Amino acid sequence: MRIGHVALTVRDLERSEKFYKEIFGFVCVERIEDKKKGFVISIMKKGGITLELFSHPQCKQLPRYRQKLDSDLKVCGVKHFALKVKDIEKKFHELKSKKVKLLTGIENLGKRLRYFFIKDPDGIFIEVVENKIA
DSSP states (O other): OOOOEEEEEOOHHHHHHHHHHHOOOOOOEEEOOOOOOEEEEEEEEEEEEEEEEEOOOOOOOGGGGGGTTTTTTTSSSSOOOEEEOHHHHHHHHHHHHOOBBBOOOEEEETEEEEOOOOOOOOOEEEEEEEOOOO
């Protein structure tokens, strides 16, 4: 078993598609419009990962308590999603050069896991992770 996809609601579909394409190499493979419910979904893929970007005209900004990295740990729900890279140092410096806001430096969790956090254009937390576990 594995995760089928990650679904994100975004305020500006074109801006988010551009971000995920330029920063992580995702490609939009399909757009689906549901006129009855009033939203558009962009299906983006890279390798075995699928993102569904939902765009709705009444989309609201993340609540204040979800805007800091660890501020909602006492609230049930999804905190972030992680994208695995082969070389975390290279990705860190690439994102820094592209002026992506880095929320943390590269940190270690145990002996084999290294990570850092960024936000997407809507403030959704993304963990960039390098896992040396075989």
